Structure formats: structure tokens, C-alpha cells
Amino acid sequence: MANYGMALDYKNCINCKACEVACKEENGVQLGADKHRIWVGVKEIEGLWPNLSIASSTFEPSQCQQCENAPCQEVCPTQATHYTKDGVVMVDADKCILCSYCMEACPYDARYVKEDTMTVDKCTFCSDTRLLRGETTTACQATCPTKVRTFGDLDDPNSEISILLAHREHRTLKTHLGTKPKLFYLI
Amino acid sequence: MFVLAEKGMKIIERFIPMRHTDIRELLKFEKTPLNLLVAFTTLVFLVLFVVGATNYLIHGHHAYGVTREHPWGLMIAMYIFFVVSSTGLCIMSAIGHVFEVEVLEPFAKRAIHGALVTLLSGFVVIFLEIGHPLKMMIYNTISPGLTSAIWGMGVLYSLYLIFIVIEFFFLLRHDHKWAKRFGIFGLVVGVAAHSNLGAVFGFLVARPVANGIYYPLYFILSAMVTGCYLIFLMYGFKYKLNFPPEMQKTLVATSKILGLLLAILLFFEIWRMLTAIYGGMEDRAETALHILKSSPFLVGEILLGIVIPFLVILLSNGKAIRTMVFASLGGMVGIFFMRYDLVHDTQLYPMQTLKLREYQLPPSFIEYFPSTTEIFIALGAIGIAITLYYIGDKILYLETDPD
Numbered sequence A: 001m002a003n004y005g006m007a008l009d010y011k012n013c014i015n016c017k018a019c020e021v022a023c024k025e026e027n028g029v030q031l032g033a034d035k036h037r038i039w040v041g042v043k044e045i046e047g048l049w050p051n052l053s054i055a056s057s058t059f060e061p062s063q064c065q066q067c068e069n070a071p072c073q074e075v076c077p078t079q080a081t082h083y084t085k086d087g088v089v090m091v092d093a094d095k096c097i098l099c100s101y102c103m104e105a106c107p108y109d110a111r112y113v114k115e116d117t118m119t120v121d122k123c124t125f126c127s128d129t130r131l132l133r134g135e136t137t138t139a140c141q142a143t144c145p146t147k148v149r150t151f152g153d154l155d156d157p158n159s160e161i162s163i164l165l166a167h168r169e170h171r172t173l174k175t176h177l178g179t180k181p182k183l184f185y186l187i
Numbered sequence B: 001m002f003v004l005a006e007k008g009m010k011i012i013e014r015f016i017p018m019r020h021t022d023i024r025e026l027l028k029f030e031k032t033p034l035n036l037l038v039a040f041t042t043l044v045f046l047v048l049f050v051v052g053a054t055n056y057l058i059h060g061h062h063a064y065g066v067t068r069e070h071p072w073g074l075m076i077a078m079y080i081f082f083v084v085s086s087t088g089l090c091i092m093s094a095i096g097h098v099f100e101v102e103v104l105e106p107f108a109k110r111a112i113h114g115a116l117v118t119l120l121s122g123f124v125v126i127f128l129e130i131g132h133p134l135k136m137m138i139y140n141t142i143s144p145g146l147t148s149a150i151w152g153m154g155v156l157y158s159l160y161l162i163f164i165v166i167e168f169f170f171l172l173r174h175d176h177k178w179a180k181r182f183g184i185f186g187l188v189v190g191v192a193a194h195s196n197l198g199a200v201f202g203f204l205v206a207r208p209v210a211n212g213i214y215y216p217l218y219f220i221l222s223a224m225v226t227g228c229y230l231i232f233l234m235y236g237f238k239y240k241l242n243f244p245p246e247m248q249k250t251l252v253a254t255s256k257i258l259g260l261l262l263a264i265l266l267f268f269e270i271w272r273m274l275t276a277i278y279g280g281m282e283d284r285a286e287t288a289l290h291i292l293k294s295s296p297f298l299v300g301e302i303l304l305g306i307v308i309p310f311l312v313i314l315l316s317n318g319k320a321i322r323t324m325v326f327a328s329l330g331g332m333v334g335i336f337f338m339r340y341d342l343v344h345d346t347q348l349y350p351m352q353t354l355k356l357r358e359y360q361l362p363p364s365f366i367e368y369f370p371s372t373t374e375i376f377i378a379l380g381a382i383g384i385a386i387t388l389y390y391i392g393d394k395i396l397y398l399e400t401d402p403d
């Protein structure tokens, strides 16, 4: 049993979108689908020309935050959305009735409707693909050229992610909502 | 099929007093211009329903204007519109026949009939919204998500349906003792179901404009207002504005209750807006200001839904019951906007505020407009409600005593 999370050294992101492509390939997301599973947000550059702050121009890779206290799981009427033993929030397509309540409830707009099954889906940390095959990385992590992403077990003090989080300051998104996200943005 | 239906009717007739009618008689009505207009409109709505529902069955949710950022649309609003009407009528009926406020007793049966009809129409709409309705029935039962307000709502509304059917059955048989007992159950479960529907929105921590206690309470209040409007409409149509003296008394009492309810509703709305805007919490205040400036809110919800009927009641001391029939028609349009806005406004503020491509603008308020299919089904559901109401009115004795 693990407690999976991901740390993002987001200031290293160059918005090449390799992660988006790798994720689509690995998890069967239709090509061209915008903001499905993972995406990269672009922050506006601050200041007025010519005094623009280059440092403010960052990219923020995002996806399902794998909340420890997930609103999407709480609202699901059929328990289609559930936690796995590794702390990953997943959707059981057989049980999903497409009521879209979870899409309403997710504060991160992380869910989408999967076209082939017409059920709701989202990032699963590759639990049902790569991890199932015995690999230890997610597709987005494996492909990232600037090593933005570190995926691993938060409960294991010797894992790369635990060490990273112990040494680097980090923040989470919309922390005030109490969802306890497990995506950590390194500062 | 007709033979079977007739046999079924004969069995039912043994248990509840009914007018003996065949199909031909059912379709007969007085050919006044108003009746013809309603009949024609209903027919058009029913045709639209068939077109809309067929399109949905072929194309699924693609036939709707909903998007990933705005997953709930007109269908959810219509469902709420109908079930609110149902709860409102049930509460108003209970005041008369359960709590024995005599002056309101005359509409007890008709109101429960209306509650049943609107509830069934709401169910039709929600079946065309949920992606997998059959799976819903199975997994809601064998894999219940007990923390889900939608699950609670589903269970409570199903129980509510059972109770009001039984209540109606006893009302029709003039068995007041049992009608009252089931009336109490129906009322309690109906109020619980309905406030639970408010909680579907109130529980959303992600949506500050909806999150909190407001909707579960407001739903009950606005349901009662809807119930009063529908009573005016049902009786206004039945008596063609020439109310017998007994009914005049009942409707004046109803309009006085409605006046009080509208005053409270206005009070609710004012404080909702003030608390949302005060302090300038970005997502809540900006959304509330956006709502405040929109015409569906100002003209629909406030003017038609609250202020005009309120002024009619206030200025006439509740006695202008004929004018109230027209004000109630406007009131129902206002109530529709209350439901539509509730669904749309909850989803207005984007959950993602970063843009995704370099030369885009950052996301602002989410836009949504219902597709033709959604509009067809919504109008069609009104057609279904009117048809069911008409059939009940024809074959059942809906006044206190059989005519």
C-alpha cells in the first residue's frame, strides 16, 4: 500500500506539452481533446510594456490533484468514484451513471467525459496502465524533458518525492478548500 | 391495447370513484378560444418533445449545449422547476387537509394531483439528462454513495412519490384519516427531499456562490411560492376567472399567505446578494455582481417572480384574485428563471483561471445557452404536465366532494 503523490518543479516547465501527448497516448485520450486529463496553464506576464516581469512568465502544469479529501468522491451517488488502496482517486466506468455531479464538485475542473464509454474520467496517475504493468513512473513524468515531475510514495520517507518535499518549499492549489491535494508545486 | 387499458380502468374504478370516460369523451372539451389555444400549444409541445427526445436518444449529450465547464444545463433546471412545483403543491395541500386549515381545504385534492403530475414530468426530464438512467437504478441500490446529495435526493423523491400516490388514493376515496396519515409522511419526506435538492448545490465547496445553507432553505420557501402560483393558475383556468364565493374565500386566503411568502423571499434574496458581495471575496462577489446585473435575474426572478405579484397582493389587500391569476402566470415565468439561474449561476465562475494557449485571453465567466434539443424537451415536458393534468381533471373527482 502506497500513498501516491506528485511534486512539480513547475518553474522549469517550458510548455512543450510533451506530457499532454504522452498522457493521451498512454491512456487512450482522443487526439486534439483540449484539457483532457492533463494540461499546462499559461500565466499572464505581469507589468506594462516595456517594464514586463520576465520572472512572472511561468507555466503551471496541472491535472487531477488526487485530493486526499476529494469532493468528487463525496458527491458520487454510486461510489463509481473511489479511492484505491494506493490513495489514488479513480472512476469505475461500470458504475458511473454520467450524472456529472463530480464535474460540478471538482474545484480544479479536472474531470471530463470519456467519449467511448460516455462516463466521466480523469488522471489516474497511470494506475490502470503503467503502474499496473509494474512500471514506477507516470507517462508524463517519464517524458518530461526538464524533469518537472517527480512521482512517488509520500508515505515512504526514502522515496525521491518525500526527500524533495522535505527539502524544498512547496504549495498546493486552492488549499483553503480543505481538499488536501497531493500535487505539490515546488517554490 | 385500448381493451387492456379499459380493463385496467375498470379495476381501478372499483377502488376509487372515477367518471366513466372513453377515449372519445376524453378528447371532448368546450371549444372556447382559450381552451383551443391551450390544446394547440400542448399538442405542439408534445410533438417537440418527441423530436427532442429522439434527437437525444440518437446523439446523447452531444445534442445538448452543455460543456465540460458547464456540465449542467436546461435539463437540470427543468427538473428542479418541476419537482419544486410538486413539493410546493404538496405543502399547500397539506396545510388544508393535514393541518386542517379549513379555508385552504378545497384545493387539497387538486393540489396533490398537480404535485403528482409535476413530479412525474420532472422524472421524465431527469431520465433524459442522466447519461445512464438504468445503471442509476441498479447502482444507486447496490452501491449507494451515502455522502452524495444526489443519492439522498433520489431515494427521498422515490419515497415521496410512493407516499403522495397513496395519499392521493385515500383523498379520492374520501378516507380522511388515512389521507392525513400519508399526507404527513408525504409532507415530511417531500420537504426532506426538496431541501436535499438544495443541498446538491449547497454542498459544493468548489462553488462559493452556491455553497452554504441558503439553497436548502430557499428551496422550501420558493416551493411554497410556486405552489401558490400554480393553485391560482389551476383555479383561474378551471373557473375562467368567475370564482364561486367559496373559492373566492380560499383564493384570498391563499394570496395573503403568498404575500407573506413573497416578502420573506425578497428578504432572502436581498441578504443573499449583500452577503455575497460584501467583503469582495473574488469568486463569490464577482459572480454575485454579474448575476445582479443580468436581466434574467432582474426582470425574470425579481420583477416577474416576486415584485409584481407582491404588489398586486399588497395594493389590493389580497383581494385581486383575478389579477393574481395573470400575475401567477408571470410568476411562473419568474420561477423558471429562478431555477435556470440557480443552475447557470452556480457554474459561472471558471474553476481554471489560467489560459491554456499563449495568445488566448484568460477564462472569464462561463457561457452557456441551451441547444434546440434541450429547449424542445423542456417545452415538451410542460406539454406532458398539462396533458397528465387534463386527463386527471377529466376522470377524477378533484374537488372536495364529487360533482
Ligand code: SF4
Residues within 6 Å of the ligand: A063, A064, A065, A066, A067, A070, A071, A072, A073, A089, A105, A106, A107, A108, A109, A110, A111, A122, A179
Ligand atoms: S482534483 Fe478534482 S477530480 Fe481530482 S481528486 Fe480532486 S476533486 Fe477529484
Ligand code: SF4
Residues within 6 Å of the ligand: A075, A076, A077, A078, A079, A080, A081, A091, A095, A096, A097, A098, A099, A100, A101, A102, A103, A120
Ligand atoms: S458522473 Fe459518474 S463518477 Fe461522476 S458523480 Fe456521477 S456517477 Fe459518480
